[in-house]
Amino acid sequence: MRPTTRGIAVVAIGLLLITSLIANLISAKPDEGGVGGPQATVNPDKDPKKIIIESNKDEKNISMYNHREKKLVVMSLEEYLLGVVAGEMPASYNEEALKAQAVAARTLTIYKMPAYGGRGCNQVSGADVCSSFAHCQEWISEDQMRKNWGDQYEDYVGKLRRVIQETSGQIMTYNGKPIEVFYHSTSNGRTEEVSEVFSNALPYYTSVESVGEENAPKFEGSVSISNQQFADKFNSKYGIKLDPNNLSSQIKINGYTDSGRIQDISVGGKKLRATDFRLLYGLNSTDISFVFGKDSITMNTKGFGHGVGMSQVGADRMADRGNNYTEILKHYYKGVEISKY
Ligand SMILES: [Zn+2]
Structure with a gap:
C-alpha cells in the first residue's frame, strides 16, 4: 500500500475490509537467507499511548507503527510478515496463494523501508510501515490471530511460517528494483490498469484476466x-x-x-x-x-477493492488450478522477476 493520497483514499474504501497498496530501492544486501524463526523484539512498554522508538534495529528488523495501540514496535521482518499475511489473506487459502501474498507483502515492505531507499510510513516519524490496511498494509497481532483462528491457531501459524520461510528474502523486481506493489481482494474477472486508479503508469501493471472468482463471497x-x-x-x-x-x-x-x-x-x-x-x-x-x-x-x-495487481481470490483460484506462487505473481505483475533483496 502505498501512498499516493489518492491511493490511500481508494484503498480505504475498499476496505470495508481488506486490501492494499504502496520508488526505488534496493541496494541490496544479500539476505543471508533463512531468517528463520521469528524472534519478535516487540517493545515491552506497557503504556499503549507511549510511542517508543528502539535504537537497536538493523536492516533485518522493521519498525512498525501499531495504529491500534498507538505505539512503535520493532520486530524481525519475517515476524512482521507473519502478521501481514495473517491479516491480508485467509489462512485457509492454498499455500501457493499464501506464498504469493508473502512475496507481495515483503516487496511492498522493502519498497517502503528507508534502509532500502524507501520513504517509510509518514504516519509517525521513525516508522518503516504501519499496521493499517488503509495506509500501508494490514497487520494483526498474535492475540488477534488466536481470536480469528480459534482451535486452528497452531495449524495456521505453522502454515504461514512455512510459506514465509519457503519464500525467505524473495521480492518482485523489475529492472533490478523492487516494484511498487498493489493488490486487492476480489476482481470483477479482470484486473485494472494501475493508472486508472493511481497516478502513475507502471509497466508491470496491465489489465489481465482473473478467472474463477464468481463464487467468491465479495464478488x-x-x-x-x-x-x-x-x-x-x-x-x-x-x-x-x-x-x-x-x-x-x-x-x-x-x-x-x-x-x-x-x-x-x-x-x-x-x-x-x-x-x-x-x-x-x-x-x-x-x-x-x-x-x-x-x-x-x-x-x-x-469485485472488491481497487482491482490493481494481484487479486487475492484470483491467486487462490490459480493455485487450486495447479499454478505455483511464481506463476501467480508473474501473471498479475507482468515482466517481474522473483529475486532476493
Ligand atoms: Zn502507513
Missing part, C-alpha cells in the same frame, strides 16, 4: 439508499443541486476502462472519476451498475 456487492440521501451526499460533497426526483436522467457513464470498470461518470453535470464516486458512496468497486427505483437508487458492484 457481488450492493448499496441501496434513498434518492434523497444520494442527492444530499453528492450535493454536499460537490456543491451542486442534484434533483433527487430524477436521478436516472442525471447520472451518465462517460466511459469504461479496459477491465470493464467505470472510468468517468457525470452526475448532475459534475464529471468525476469513478474512483472518487466509489469513495463517496462506499462502494466495493468501480464496476457499478445502477438500478433506479421510485424512491431509492441501488448501486450493484462486482
Whole structure:
C-alpha cells in the first residue's frame, strides 16, 4: 500500500475490509537467507499511548507503527510478515496463494523501508510501515490471530511460517528494483490498469484476466439508499443541486476502462472519476451498475477493492488450478522477476 493520497483514499474504501497498496530501492544486501524463526523484539512498554522508538534495529528488523495501540514496535521482518499475511489473506487459502501474498507483502515492505531507499510510513516519524490496511498494509497481532483462528491457531501459524520461510528474502523486481506493489481482494474477472486508479503508469501493471472468482463471497456487492440521501451526499460533497426526483436522467457513464470498470461518470453535470464516486458512496468497486427505483437508487458492484495487481481470490483460484506462487505473481505483475533483496 502505498501512498499516493489518492491511493490511500481508494484503498480505504475498499476496505470495508481488506486490501492494499504502496520508488526505488534496493541496494541490496544479500539476505543471508533463512531468517528463520521469528524472534519478535516487540517493545515491552506497557503504556499503549507511549510511542517508543528502539535504537537497536538493523536492516533485518522493521519498525512498525501499531495504529491500534498507538505505539512503535520493532520486530524481525519475517515476524512482521507473519502478521501481514495473517491479516491480508485467509489462512485457509492454498499455500501457493499464501506464498504469493508473502512475496507481495515483503516487496511492498522493502519498497517502503528507508534502509532500502524507501520513504517509510509518514504516519509517525521513525516508522518503516504501519499496521493499517488503509495506509500501508494490514497487520494483526498474535492475540488477534488466536481470536480469528480459534482451535486452528497452531495449524495456521505453522502454515504461514512455512510459506514465509519457503519464500525467505524473495521480492518482485523489475529492472533490478523492487516494484511498487498493489493488490486487492476480489476482481470483477479482470484486473485494472494501475493508472486508472493511481497516478502513475507502471509497466508491470496491465489489465489481465482473473478467472474463477464468481463464487467468491465479495464478488457481488450492493448499496441501496434513498434518492434523497444520494442527492444530499453528492450535493454536499460537490456543491451542486442534484434533483433527487430524477436521478436516472442525471447520472451518465462517460466511459469504461479496459477491465470493464467505470472510468468517468457525470452526475448532475459534475464529471468525476469513478474512483472518487466509489469513495463517496462506499462502494466495493468501480464496476457499478445502477438500478433506479421510485424512491431509492441501488448501486450493484462486482469485485472488491481497487482491482490493481494481484487479486487475492484470483491467486487462490490459480493455485487450486495447479499454478505455483511464481506463476501467480508473474501473471498479475507482468515482466517481474522473483529475486532476493
Ligand atoms: Zn502507513
